[in-house]
Amino acid sequence: MELPITPSFRLDGKRALVTGAGRGIGLAAAAALADAGADVTLVSRTKSEIEAAANDIRAKGGKASAAALDVTDIEAVRTFVAVAEPFDILINNAGSNRPAPFIEVKVEDFDAILDLNVRSAFFVAQAVALIFLPSTTALLLISWASMPPRG
Numbered sequence: 001m002e003l004p005i006t007p008s009f010r011l012d013g014k015r016a017l018v019t020g021a022g023r024g025i026g027l028a029a030a031a032a033l034a035d036a037g038a039d040v041t042l043v044s045r046t047k048s049e050i051e052a053a054a055n056d057i058r059a060k061g062g063k064a065s066a067a068a069l070d071v072t073d074i075e076a077v078r079t080f081v082a083v084a085e086p087f088d089i090l091i092n093n094a095g096s097n098r099p100a101p102f103i104e105v106k107v108e109d110f111d112a113i114l115d116l117n118v119r120s121a122f123f124v125a126q127a128v129a130l131i132f133l134p135s136t137t138a139l140l141l142i143s144w145a146s147m148p149p150r151g
Helices: 024-035 047-059 074-083 107-132
Strands: 015-019 039-044 063-068 089-092 140-143
Touching: 015 024, 015 107, 024 039, 024 047, 024 063, 024 089, 039 047, 047 063, 074 107, 089 107
Parallel strands: 015 039, 015 089, 039 063, 089 140
Antiparallel strands: none
16 A cells, blocks of 8 residues: 655644643644644643743744643633634644543543543633634644553
């Protein structure tokens, strides 16, 4: 099988927000967006981790800023997005899991997983879209979930 070749693309002049950007897929997405020319804002709960990630991107010539933000705090998200310049791209990457056998899942764990993986993704996207909608260009929203394998 021959896979299609991904076309080269540039994101110069575009602003991107990446949640859960301190490590893993979120950091890789933020770095790729910066490599393509986007001005990337990385957010996560861990201030030291997110600042180190933004510093690494800047050290490689990318545009990056960092903000400690708990995306499950919807009012904090709304305030953060309202004072920022509008974003053209949103990568909703923040997520977590609390693995347990089906019959042992606790209500508080289930609620915490849904709060971060579903509720916050929805309301982060809504906050970005509400600020973005008055503009005339397209907004790219990407949400995904990925958990490491359990063995």
